Amino acid sequence: MSWPKRVASGVLVLTLVGCSDNSPTAGVPSETPQTHAPVAPVRTVRPTLAPAQAKPGASSNTNLMPVLDHGPRDKKQIALTFDADLTALMRRRLQSGKVKSYYNKALIDELRTLHVPATLFLTGMWMEQYPQVTKELAADPLFELGTHTYDHRGFTKNCYTLGTVPKDQMLADVRRAIVELDKLDPQATRWFRFPGGCYDATALHELAPAGVTAVGLDVPGADGFAKAAQPIVKQVLDHVQNGSIVVLHMHGGDNAPYTAQAVGPIVKELRARGYQLVTVTQLVSRR
Numbered sequence: 001m002s003w004p005k006r007v008a009s010g011v012l013v014l015t016l017v018g019c020s021d022n023s024p025t026a027g028v029p030s031e032t033p034q035t036h037a038p039v040a041p042v043r044t045v046r047p048t049l050a051p052a053q054a055k056p057g058a059s060s061n062t063n064l065m066p067v068l069d070h071g072p073r074d075k076k077q078i079a080l081t082f083d084a085d086l087t088a089l090m091r092r093r094l095q096s097g098k099v100k101s102y103y104n105k106a107l108i109d110e111l112r113t114l115h116v117p118a119t120l121f122l123t124g125m126w127m128e129q130y131p132q133v134t135k136e137l138a139a140d141p142l143f144e145l146g147t148h149t150y151d152h153r154g155f156t157k158n159c160y161t162l163g164t165v166p167k168d169q170m171l172a173d174v175r176r177a178i179v180e181l182d183k184l185d186p187q188a189t190r191w192f193r194f195p196g197g198c199y200d201a202t203a204l205h206e207l208a209p210a211g212v213t214a215v216g217l218d219v220p221g222a223d224g225f226a227k228a229a230q231p232i233v234k235q236v237l238d239h240v241q242n243g244s245i246v247v248l249h250m251h252g253g254d255n256a257p258y259t260a261q262a263v264g265p266i267v268k269e270l271r272a273r274g275y276q277l278v279t280v281t282q283l284v285s286r287r
């Protein structure tokens with residue numbers, strides 16, 4: 001399923017995001033050749049793109065949250081990103097025992113085994129559910145952590161089945177997740193991702209004071225509610241290019257059950273094609 005383009009303020013276009021109400025893209029797997037040497041990650045404290053200030057007297061364009069959809073197209077680098085959704089409904093499924101866990105440890109283990117730097121976007125509710133895991137991820141130099149709102153509601157009307165955060169609660173919602181991340185990760189980034197990729201000029205304006213940069217994407221992994229790993233592999237490998245930001249998910253469970261199986265073939269093929277896998281911070285760092 002491709003998500004529609006959304007245009008904010010005539011300048012920002014977010015294409016599509018795989019998310020909690022996503023469906024897989026059908027396809028056939030590609031071959032998956034050998035791996036490369038691991039890439040040493042570079043950690044930067046609290047990176048962001050020219051954070052909006054929203055101070056009295058600021059010009060209108062600094063009153064909007066900045067948005068990043070991809071990195072430079074002249075470098076063979078790609079950022080794999082993984083969102084940890086947790087909604088009120090998902091939490092009820094956890095509490096009832098219908099779902100064992102919304103932490104896809106097998107995926108994280110695979111990233112560690114393959115030495116893949118990655119940027120992880122965590123909802124506040126997920127961090128509350130898994131505080132120790134969040135600390136462990138924060139302490140791992142492979143990963144950098146950003147936020148994904150508190151409880152994964154939408155920031156526009158009709159954001160799939162995610163509901164809508166009222167305008168006057170948007171800033172508080174995003175800040176709630178930032179506060180939670182800062183408690184658990186002393187090196188927390190100021191990267192942020194909108195649930196469902198849903199935003200408009202109103203949301204960008206309301207959230208400017210949060211001081212975070214929205215990280216979009218140009219390649220949806222389509223791992224949400226996937227029925228197999230192979231279509232995920234094909235979806236990513238068919239669409240990546242220099243500077244791509246790929247969205248996948250790290251909550252696993254019934255919402256993203258095949259991401260761990262897909263990530264190995266994806267990583268190996270991208271490295272075989274000569275791509276360096278990097279965090280979002282590394283992607284936008286000119287070296």
Ligand SMILES: [Zn+2]
Nearest residue numbers: 019083085195
């Ligand atoms: Zn999400």
